[in-house]
Amino acid sequence: MVVCVFVYIISSIFVYQLSRALSISLSSFLLQTTTTMVLVPKPALQQFSFIRNIKPTTFFSGIPLIDLSKPDSKHLLVKACEEFGFFKVVNHGVPLEFISKLESEAVKFFSLPLSEKEKASPPNPFGYGKKSIGQNGDVGWVEYLLLTTNQESVSQRLSSVFGDNPEKFRCALNDYVSAVKKMACEILEMMADGLKIQNRNVFSKLLMDEQSDSVFRLNHYPPCPEIQALKDHNMIGFGEHTDPQIISVLRSNNTSGLQISLNDGSWISVPPDPSSFFINVGDSLQVMTNGRFKSVRHRVLANSIKARISMIYFGGPPLREKIAPLPSLMEGEESLYREFTWFEYKRSAYNSRLADNKLVLFERITAS
């Protein structure tokens, strides 16, 4: 009893201190972008989510590393998708020039005054967004640009933001997306080989389809100096989730923040590497492999000192495509999921919160 009262008092003091720490930061503050310092009206930090750090951030050294120039890598690839649903690739063949050109366009865009960036709002389905993620109440310490990879439709709103030279942005985007899509298809073909599937295009053809519903995203996480005062707390930049598509290809600058969840539910920090790509298995690939590959739960924590910029290509199938476990992978197993179209899944995923398990609605109820 005495212990309970003591714990209650201590935790009340802690909650009070934390809420004070957050409310102190309610006046205006400087938001630093990578190139400029701008005075912005002070966001109420209480609106953001925080997580408690159990131990200081240590980088995980066990992230599978796949060298795409080695044909043998297909077995390592399969192992990585089964164990982590996540791996890093080197010798990827994407020209560094394409990466740096798009990164500098992204930095230029995010350094614009808010009123200019907001000309490309709202982000539904494509455009500029800030703080709000999706349409169901999720928030993060992030601003972003969501784009379709369909070349013709980089929207008019973006052209107005890129004013004098929208072609430069469009060109950097097209070069980057084409190269990354090619790499994603090579990876998917190596996966199919590694899984001994006869048709090695079974996954890649979905991204190659003219109607492929793929998305591209630029995220900018400004530094948040105020979290330094919180010592054992971190602010969420992008809340935990799995990506709904088949495969996601992520590249970031040299700022940390990305974490993935392991099978035991623990979170590990991914050391940033601007010259490599990180690959996530998405929900749709989990279904097509009947759960053999795991779609990885991941999140991004805000950094107190440095801005993080990430660019992610989400390779998705055409809307009409039926998604179901591949018969050749079932080997007498029961299907864990009922068949659905990508349209159905996307609609359901986009009606859910970031952290929700979106596949649960599509699982088959088994007899046991």
Ligand SMILES: C=C1C[C@]23C[C@@]1(O)CC[C@H]2[C@@]12CC[C@H](O)[C@@](C)(C(=O)O1)[C@H]2[C@@H]3C(=O)O
């Ligand atoms: C809260 C949401 C944002 C999201 C749509 C959703 O309702 C659930 C999935 C989210 C996600 C995660 C991966 C990609 O960043 C994204 C573009 C996607 O396809 O699914 C986002 C969606 C979004 O930001 O609109």
Ligand SMILES: O=C(O)CCC(=O)C(=O)O
């Ligand atoms: O910005 C990042 O590093 C990851 C963001 C992410 O997971 C997403 O946009 O789906």
Ligand SMILES: [Fe+2]
């Ligand atoms: Fe993601």
